[in-house]
Amino acid sequence: MNNTYTSLVDQTFHFPQEGFKRNQDGNLTFNDIDVKALIDKYGTPLKLTYLPKIGMQINKAKMMFEKAFKKHNYEGTYNYCYCTKSSHFSFIVEETLKHNIHLETSYAYDIEIINQLFLKKKINKETFIICNGYKQKTYTSRIARLINTGFKNVIPVLDNKEELQAYRRSVKEPFKLGIRVAAEEEPSFPFYTSRLGIKAKDILEFYVDEIEGFEDKFQLKMLHIFLNKGIKDDIYYWSELNKVINLYCQLKKICPELDSINIGGGFPIKHSLGFEYDYQFMINEIVGNIKRACKKAKVPMPNIFTEFGSFTVGESMAHVYSIIGQKVQNDRECWYMIDSSFITTLPDTWGIGEKFLMLPINKWDNEYQRVVLGGITCDSHDYYDSEEHINEVFLPKLTNNYKGEEESNKEPLYVGFFHTGAYQDQISGYGGIKHCLIPSPKHVIIEYDRNGKLIDWVYAKEQSAQSMLKILGYL
Numbered sequence: 089m090n091n092t093y094t095s096l097v098d099q100t101f102h103f104p105q106e107g108f109k110r111n112q113d114g115n116l117t118f119n120d121i122d123v124k125a126l127i128d129k130y131g132t133p134l135k136l137t138y139l140p141k142i143g144m145q146i147n148k149a150k151m152m153f154e155k156a157f158k159k160h161n162y163e164g165t166y167n168y169c170y171c172t173k174s175s176h177f178s179f180i181v182e183e184t185l186k187h188n189i190h191l192e193t194s195y196a197y198d199i200e201i202i203n204q205l206f207l208k209k210k211i212n213k214e215t216f217i218i219c220n221g222y223k224q225k226t227y228t229s230r231i232a233r234l235i236n237t238g239f240k241n242v243i244p245v246l247d248n249k250e251e252l253q254a255y256r257r258s259v260k261e262p263f264k265l266g267i268r269v270a271a272e273e274e275p276s277f278p279f280y281t282s283r284l285g286i287k288a289k290d291i292l293e294f295y296v297d298e299i300e301g302f303e304d305k306f307q308l309k310m311l312h313i314f315l316n317k318g319i320k321d322d323i324y325y326w327s328e329l330n331k332v333i334n335l336y337c338q339l340k341k342i343c344p345e346l347d348s349i350n351i352g353g354g355f356p357i358k359h360s361l362g363f364e365y366d367y368q369f370m371i372n373e374i375v376g377n378i379k380r381a382c383k384k385a386k387v388p389m390p391n392i393f394t395e396f397g398s399f400t401v402g403e404s405m406a407h408v409y410s411i412i413g414q415k416v417q418n419d420r421e422c423w424y425m426i427d428s429s430f431i432t433t434l435p436d437t438w439g440i441g442e443k444f445l446m447l448p449i450n451k452w453d454n455e456y457q458r459v460v461l462g463g464i465t466c467d468s469h470d471y472y473d474s475e476e477h478i479n480e481v482f483l484p485k486l487t488n489n490y491k492g493e494e495e496s497n498k499e500p501l502y503v504g505f506f507h508t509g510a511y512q513d514q515i516s517g518y519g520g521i522k523h524c525l526i527p528s529p530k531h532v533i534i535e536y537d538r539n540g541k542l543i544d545w546v547y548a549k550e551q552s553a554q555s556m557l558k559i560l561g562y563l
Contacts, residue, residue: 091455091456092452092453092454092455092456092484093448093451093452093453093454093455093456093482093483093484094452094453096456096482097361097452100361100362100477101361101362102361103361105361107119107141107358107403107506108361108447108506110452114450114452114453115449115450115452116447116448116449116450116452116504118136118138118406118504118506119138119140119141121136121138121534123136123406123408123449123502123504124449124450124502126408126532126544127408127449127502129544130530130532130546131530132408132409132410132427132428132502132529133407133408133409133410133426133427133428133433133529133530133550134407134408134409134529134530134531134532135405135406135407135408135433135508135529135530135531135532136405136406136408136531136532136533136534136544137179137180137404137405137509137531137532137533137534137547138404138405138406138534138535139179139180139183139404139533139534139535139536140534140535140536141403141404142180142183142184142187142400142401142404143183143186143187145396145399145400145401145403145404146168146184146187146189146400147187148367149168149355149367149394149396149399150166150168152367152368152371153166153371153375153392154166155368155371155372156368156371156372156374156375156376157375159372159375159376160372160375160376160379162375162378162379162389163388163389164347164348164388164389164390164391164392165391165392166391166392166393166394167190167216167348167391167392167393167394168187168189168190168394168396169189169190169191169192169216169218169393169394169395169396170184170185170189170190170191170192170395170396170397170400170401171192171194171353171395171396171397171400172191172192172193172194172198172201172397173194173195173198173397173511173514174397174398174400174401174402174509174510174511174514175397175401175509175510175511175513175514176198176201176514177513177547179533179535179547180401180404180509181201181205181210182205182208182210183535184400184401185205185210185211190215190216190217190218190241190393191205191211191215191216191217191218192217192218192219192220192395193217193218193219193220193221194220194221195221195227196223196224196226196227196230198219199219199227199230199231199233199234200230202217202234203234213238213239213240213241214240214241215239215241216241216243216393217234217239217241217242217243218243218245218266218310218312218350218393218395219231219242219243219244219245220245220247220268220312220395221247222247222248222284223244223247223251223254225254228244228251228254228255228258229254229258231244231255232254232255232258232259235259235261235263236258236259236260236261238261241264242263242264243264243265243266243309243310244263244265244266245265245266245267245268245310245312245350246265246266246267246268246286247268247284247285247286248286249286249290249294249298252265252298252299252306255306256305256306259306262304262305262306262307263305263306263307264306264307264309264310265299265306265307265308265309265310266308266309266310266311266312266348266350267285267286267291267294267308267310267311267312268284268285268286268312268313268314269285269286269288269291269311269312269313269331269332269335270282270283270284270285270286270287270288271284271285271313271314271315271328272328273316274315274316274317274324275324277316282316284314285312285313288331288332288335291335291339292335292338292339295308295339295342295343296342299343300342300343303345307345308339308343308345308346309345309346309347309348310346310347310348310349310350310393311332311335311336311339311346311348311349311350312349312350312352312393313328313329313332313349313350313351313352314351314352314353314354314395315328315352315354317354318353318354318355318356319351319353319354319355319356319370319374320354320356321366321369321370321373326373326377329351329374329377330377330381332349333349333377333378333381333382334381334385336349336381336382336387336390337381337382337384337385337387338385340385340387340388340390341385341387346390347388347390347391348390348391348392348393349378349390349391349392349393350392350393350394350395351374351392351393351394352394352395353394353395353396353397353398353399355367355396355398355399356398356399357398357399357402357403357507357510358403358445358507359442359443359444359445359476359507360443360445360475360476360477361445361447361477362476362477363445363476374392375392378390378392397510397511398509398510398511400510401509401510402507402508402509402510403506403507403509404509405506405507405508405509405512406504406505406506406507406508407428407433407434407504407505407508407512407529408449408502408503408504408505409426409427409428409502409503409504409505410426410427410500410501410502410503411424411425411426411483411486411500411501411502411503412425412426412427412464412500413425414486415462421460422457422458422459422460423459423460423461423462424459424460424461424462424483424486424501424503425461425462425463425464426461426462426463426464426503427464428463428464428526428529429463429464429465429470429522429523429524429526430461430463430470430471430472431463431465431467431469431470431516431523432463432465432516432522432523432524432526432528433512433516433528433529434505434508434512434516435512435515435516436511436512436515437472438469438470439515443474443475443476444505444506444507444508445476445505445506445507446472446475446481446503446504446505446506447503447504447506448483448484448501448502448503448504449502449503449504450499450501450502451484451485451486451488451499451501452484453488454484454485454486454487454488455484455485455488456482456483456484456485457482457483457485458480458481458482459481459482459483460472460473460481461473461481461483461503463526464524464526465523465524465526466524467523467524470523483501483503484501486501516528519548519551519555520559521556521559521560522551525553525556527550527551527552527553527556528548528550528551529550530546530548530549530550531546531547531548532544532545532546532547533545533546533547
């Protein structure tokens with residue numbers, strides 16, 4: 089038969105591919121991890137994090153920037169920062185720091201994480217701490233305290249002109265500054281200009297009026313830009329990037345201390361087996377554009393900073409569910425019900441229509457059919473009905489009509505959503521109260537121990553009814 093799920097994948101994609109293949113039992117593996125074995129051990133719903141993938145991503149980016157620097161004879165340095173808001177968990181942040189990187193923060197409580205990392209000797213006072221976001225006093229005071237206690241490379245990135253005054257009042261040591269340049273939004277966005285940052289046309293005047301002449305107290309070291317659309321090869325991206333590069337060249341002529349451009353994050357990750365993105369080409373073009381502009385303006389090339397969040401951690405995680413029932417509501421729609429909720433575990437699928445890489449774990453040799461996946465909340469929007477590469481979802485049938493292998497059909501169909509490691513816990517709220525009191529799934533960590541052996545362990549058990557009742561005031 090040629091209408092099995094295996095044949096569908098083989099006809100549509102190149103398979104196997106990096107991170108995904110089938111083992112000798114015919115089940116899907118994720119980074120060579122036997123997902124079915126983890127299901128047998130821990131059950132579903134299940135979140136799993138494969139920590140070694142984080143280092144692979146960091147080193148991949150470092151290597152590509154190194155190649156681009158060599159290609160262009162680029163004279164600056166490259167600094168990889170991890171964007172903590174993608175996932176604040178200690179096991180994630182500490183894993184990133186094993187690979188000689190720096191950190192970017194977004195809110196006051198991030199600074200408490202910085203303090204804990206320093207106490208654990210995971211970072212030192214030379215580590216770059218890039219402080220972004222619209223800052224209240226609770227944030228600026230913590231930033232000031234870091235600088236006053238000897239953190240030499242804390243760089244508060246000004247989101248507005250007034251922010252500088254908070255540091256002038258509270259920072260006692262000479263310190264470094266960054267300025268975020270407000271990007272023009274893409275044409276389809278409901279706003280013309282980002283609410284984040286200072287308008288590009290105001291920055292030169294702001295520098296002359298408020299920063300120049302105070303070099304003994306603070307120095308402008310960095311220009312920062314981030315585009316919501318991400319780093320893409322289109323006119324919009326290159327236009328906004330070149331605007332910041334040109335601004336750097338103008339400022340550099342009157343501000344010799346300025347030495348860095350921070351291009352933020354925005355590298356995409358694989359959300360389909362059909363994903364194609366030429367990372368090396370984009371890095372080569374970014375580095376080349378910066379060098380050409382600096383040569384033309386006859387100014388030194390800046391150091392380049394990035395703040396990769398999703399790229400760092402996104403591809404390290406998977407969410408795995410059991411199909412617990414099938415509902416045929418009419419002659420066109422077949423529902424597969426999962427043993428959890430998309431709203432509570434993968435909120436981006438509900439909030440912004442995000443598509444993750446979705447594949448069955450088992451039953452690849454069954455016939456396939458078009459389905460809609462439904463969560464178990466009572467919300468009509470708790471569903472998943474299309475993939476990134478196609479406006480449909482296909483999965484194996486729950487029973488194999490032409491083989492009649494009864495034993496294999498007694499086993500539930502398991503479905504995995506892969507590369508879910510960025511933002512999902514942060515947006516849904518880890519633990520706490522979920523829609524319809526659906527519990528947070530258990531979370532399993534996979535990593536190498538000190539002897540180089542791959543191990544798995546439970547970071548968090550499935551959320552209990554008692555923990556929810558306590559939050560709600562019943563206990």
